[in-house]
Amino acid sequence: MWERVTIGQSGAAVSRRAGVYRKTSDVEDLVGEGERLVWLRVQGIPAAEVLECEPGLLVTAEVPGRSAAEPWPDPDRIVDSLADFTRALHALPVADCPFDRSLAVTVPEALAADPDLDDLDDERAGWTRDRLVAELLATRPADEDLVVCHGDLSVPNVLFDPETGDVTGVVDAGRLGVADRWLDLAIATRSLVDERNSQYGPDAAARYLERCGTEPDPAKTAFYRLLDEFF
Incomplete structure (x- = not known):
């Protein structure tokens, strides 16, 4: 079951379960955010791993720490x-x-x-x-x-x-x-x-x-x- 995350000021709805975070939004460019996270990791900068990304949906692995x-x-x-x-x-x-x-x-x-x-x-x-x-x-x-x-x-x-x-x-x-x-x-x-x-x-x-x-x-x-x- 997904647990809603209320900490933070993102305009998207964020939830989590078992080491995975899910963000949904009809307004924010989540595809663009996913592309940026992937790009950061390619550059060797630690960032959340993208598991799924499509318009209105971004799923990432939980960042340790x-x-x-x-x-x-x-x-x-x-x-x-x-x-x-x-x-x-x-x-x-x-x-x-x-x-x-x-x-x-x-x-x-x-x-x-x-x-x-x-x-x-x-x-x-x-x-x-x-x-x-x-x-x-x-x-x-x-x-x-x-x-x-x-x-x-x-x-x-x-x-x-x-x-x-x-x-x-x-x-x-x-x-x-x-x-x-x-x-x-x-x-x-x-x-x-x-x-x-x-x-x-x-x-x-x-x-x-x-x-x-x-x-x-x-x-x-x-x-x-x-x-x-x-x-």
């Missing part, structure tokens, strides 16, 4: 592993990635989207769609530092070996593609300072960026977190 969102005895080790994983992902050759998530693609998608105004980040609580759109267009960066991005690199989407702390795989890769590295960095650092992940915090976010070899970029951080409101 525990989510970064769970309590860990050594949170710094998890932050370091997350940063090392990010660097490995961002080091993949852009020319080999067939998926485009640059602003030329994502901004038009955002302008056509209907964001959930009841689920905005605290700093944008109460904003209208028009205000979100105006801010998005006004703060769009003039340049993009393009790498291969996961696209939704929040801590629940990365799993780790309980013994070693190494990354065992990622899930929810439907937005993977070539984009500015700050698409991942902005979402990862937001997740690390989220009060729901209280084992981390601002120091963990700073540690993550330092290990990624990246200086803070407040403008791109704000923009890519704003862009995420539309997806």
Whole structure:
């Protein structure tokens, strides 16, 4: 019997049984997500194994390990592993990635989207769609530092070996593609300072960026977190 999974913010219906996860949706591009997971594994990046994939249905093998969102005895080790994983992902050759998530693609998608105004980040609580759109267009960066991005690199989407702390795989890769590295960095650092992940915090976010070899970029951080409101 399938057990419904209620953790997470995916728009799809997710259920699991005996080491298998099933995702169904009439809206999300699950074929595209399956293709991205397969591509990641071919590149040597740990990701969920696709067992079945067709329009409206994605079945994957359970990724071993525990989510970064769970309590860990050594949170710094998890932050370091997350940063090392990010660097490995961002080091993949852009020319080999067939998926485009640059602003030329994502901004038009955002302008056509209907964001959930009841689920905005605290700093944008109460904003209208028009205000979100105006801010998005006004703060769009003039340049993009393009790498291969996961696209939704929040801590629940990365799993780790309980013994070693190494990354065992990622899930929810439907937005993977070539984009500015700050698409991942902005979402990862937001997740690390989220009060729901209280084992981390601002120091963990700073540690993550330092290990990624990246200086803070407040403008791109704000923009890519704003862009995420539309997806």
